[in-house]
Amino acid sequence: MSLYSGPVFPDCCNITCRATDYRTERTMQDFLKQDIQFLPGVGPAKGDLLRKEVNIHTFEDLIYYFPFRYVDKSKFYKVREIHPDLPYIQIRGTIKKYASVGGGRKKRLVAAFGDDTGTLELIWFKGAKWIPENFPPGKEVVVFGKPTVYNKKLNLVHPEMEDPSKIKKVTSSLQAVYSTTEKMKDNYLNSKAISKLQSNLIGILPSNFSETLPSWLLQQLKLVTLDRALKQIHFPDSVADHKQAELRLKFEELFYIQLNILQKRTIRKTEYKGNKFPHVGEHLNSFYKENLPFELTGAQKKVLREIRADLGSGKQMNRLLQGDVGSGKTLVALMSMLIALDNDFQACLMAPTEILASQHFRSITTFLEGLGITVELLTGSSKKPARERIHAGLQEGSLKILVGTHALLEDVVQFKRLGLVIIDEQHRFGVAQRAKLWQKSSVMPHVLVMTATPIPRTLSMTLYGDLDISVIDELPPGRKPIITRHFYENQRLRVFGFIKEEIRKGRQIYIVYPLIRESETMDYKDLEDGLESISRAFPPPEYQVSVVHGKMKPEEKAISMKHFVEGRTHIMVATTVIEVGVDVPNATTMVIESAERFGLSQLHQLRGRVGRGADQSYCILMSGYKLSEDGRKRLETMVSTNDGFEIAEVDLKLRGPGDLEGTQQSGIPFNLKIAHLGKDQQILILARDVAERILDEDPKLELEKHFIFAKNIRKGSVNKVNWGDIS
Ligand code: ADP
Ligand code: MG
Secondary structure, eight states: OOTTOSOSSOTTOSOOOOHHHHHHHHHHHHHHTSBGGGSTTOHHHHHHHHHHHHOOOBHHHHHTOOOSEEEEOSOOBOGGGOOTTOOSEEEEEEEEEEEEEOOGGGOEEEEEEEETTEEEEEEESSSOTHHHHHSOTTSEEEEEEOEEEETTEEEEESOEEEOHHHHTTOOOSEEEEOOOOHHHHHTTOOHHHHHHHHHHHHHHOOTTOOOSSOHHHHHHHTOOOHHHHHHHHHSOSSHHHHHHHHHHHHHHHHHHHHHHHHHHHHHHHHHOBOOOOOOOOHHHHHIIIIIOOSOOOHHHHHHHHHHHHHHTSSBOOEEEEEEOTTSOHHHHHHHHHHHHHHTTOEEEEEOSSHHHHHHHHHHHHHHTTTSOOOEEEEOTTOOHHHHHHHHHHHHHTOOOEEEESGGGGSTTOOOSSEEEEEEESGGGSOHHHHHHHHTTSSSOOEEEEEEOSOOOHHHHHHHSTTSEEEEEOOOOTTOOOOEEEEEEGGGHHHHHHHHHHHHHTTOEEEEEEOOOGGGHHHHHHHHHHHHHHHHHHSOTTTSOEEEEOTTSOHHHHHHHHHHHHTTSOSEEEEEGGGTTTOOOTTEEEEEETTGGGSOHHHHHHHHTTSOOSSSOOEEEEEEOSOOOHHHHHHHHHHHHOOOHHHHHHHHHHHHOGGGSTTTTTTTOSBOOSSOOTTTOHHHHHHHHHHHHHHHHHOTTOOSGGGHHHHHHHHTSSBOSOOHHHHO
């Protein structure tokens, strides 16, 4: 997504640009919007590759295609100094000879390369025909690459080659490295080629490069101009220059996101009408007095107060309810729905899977027993008569609470007076799907989004900055912290022994296998193999095992789940379908197979399936010996803490936000090109503060000194999606 893609706000925005500005702006825009194939050095074939492989369509896309790292070419290594632990390095020397070695797929070109201290091998597996011509034996050359060991010999695979006379021209020691695909490399569009294109583009950049931040702000924050930043990010003169360029670009990126989100929030708060729910009446009171089986936790009470205040305000509620697994969100959801009922409105609760929807339905009907409130469940597998009854009940208004899956989104589902929409585990729903829900009522219903994915503050500030956030930061009393241990494959017998002991005590066990979409068949095989050894270790009739996996039909899954929920089976073997929300208090042990293959927040979610009753619960992480550094860190984190927010922070640092579970599926509404939400928290907070200060003074950005913001917010990097209307 280009930084300047499409208007975010309607064109009726409050800006009038002076004519000269407009002309300059126009020229600049025209320049940047040019098709990439017209850049000197590109042409139709490379243009096509750039478009298809890395989404670069215009000049502008190219200049915003930032390096992903830099290498230091200020030092020349000697062959004697080379060892495989070194990063990318360069050596000056000569090629002694070339040889073509091996056949078929192993065919390769090998060069003996050396200096006055020794020799090593350079290896090319393909696309190397031109190398011997350009770098004949005996001629001095600079090679650049990562030392590795291949065939027990030290070598550089696919090194970059350079004529030493050209090297001298490099003014900067920091050289940009751009990510490229195999296909691009095969067509001579490697990192160096991209760098050349950047240089061509910067060479013809108009001198009046349009600034996106006002000079008073640049001065205040001591930021460099956009023009300078873009040049220095591609061709830094020094480490310090690079840092400055990076800071400027990161700030701008985060600042416009914050400005955009905060402005929308202001607009929503002042302009969107909502149904006013002034009463707390019979439904809530009788539930509270007669049916509530336990005391609410302090956190649940606090959150309910926040929700009640919103519902009574006459403004539309848009609230995110965050609470760790097991913190009791369902109850909060239910009580909020009862407030809607007390004000003569209907409510619905949408969950991402059938299993979850059924479970919510069961717990809600149990909670409401004897109160005479009609609740129905609508899912993909609801039968026709049930559907018809539900549709009619909703339109008449006799059906008060509807629980369900995506089936709720179908057009035939129409409410008489929908007042409150609750979405559970929101990250499973696409943005567009959620938007459909609000169209089911003439006045926008209040919205409560519930998520168990703990989101670090910096991320929620960015992702949900325009929502109000409530946090349940307390678990119901009497829960014992889950004990987590990490075991290697060879300790399996011990683990099985432990499981038997738990079953003997009358407890139930989950054993979960990873599911990675790319290779469903392989995953399934993992589960099948595992199942075999489990059946051997836990033979019937003494032990009963339930299985749930993605290849089963919904009905089969439901039956299998039901057997486990009812305690008829001891072990539930599953792929990650049980990840969210499943609630079996008697299940005390969660065994996660190939735990190193799961992301941190997913591990935490899975672990949250146990520890729901009063008994001591356990989480056992099984892994192979070979662990990546990140994999080890993930397992260590799980063993050391039960705190979802702490885990989320580590996750954000390890993975980066684009990757963060939950944000990916939810369609993170912007694309960060340079900032990193995990690593750039300080800049983010600064950006947020500055944006807040500006909007406090001038909410509509009408002051002359703010024109530039109004102009750029429209073409800012927060793209089309109006996040504020959606979550
Ligand atoms: P989650 O936030 O993960 O959705 P649930 O709403 O499923 O959590 O609640 C987990 C369990 O805790 C449920 O069995 C629920 O009935 C129980 N629970 C909820 N609130 C309380 C409370 N205040 N005291 C005791 N148990 C509670
Ligand atoms: Mg839940």
